[in-house]
Amino acid sequence: MISPILIPILGISCGILAIFGGVFFKPWLAMQQRKMEIEATMVAEKAAQYAAQTERLEQRVQVLERIITDRGVALAEEIDQLRDAPLN
Numbered sequence: 001m002i003s004p005i006l007i008p009i010l011g012i013s014c015g016i017l018a019i020f021g022g023v024f025f026k027p028w029l030a031m032q033q034r035k036m037e038i039e040a041t042m043v044a045e046k047a048a049q050y051a052a053q054t055e056r057l058e059q060r061v062q063v064l065e066r067i068i069t070d071r072g073v074a075l076a077e078e079i080d081q082l083r084d085a086p087l088n
Contacts (some may be wrong), residue, residue: 023082
């Protein structure tokens with residue numbers, strides 16, 4: 001059997017819990033959601049930076065490949081001449 005004093009205690013406890021949830025828990029959830037949004041934005045920006053850097057590196061590799069394939073023999077001769085040149 002439920003004690004008659006237990007019913008008002010449970011009622012008051014539920015009210016306090018609801019107030020506590022509205023005052024503290026709801027703003028905490030909103031803050032956590034905002035943090036996640038900010039982190040997602042930062043991750044997206046980093047990904048864009050990495051993509052741009054990768055594209056620049058790919059362009060540089062293409063230039064180097066073009067130099068090597070277009071002027072392979074002449075380039076080797078130029079490197080040898082620079083290696084043999086006296087230092088000032």
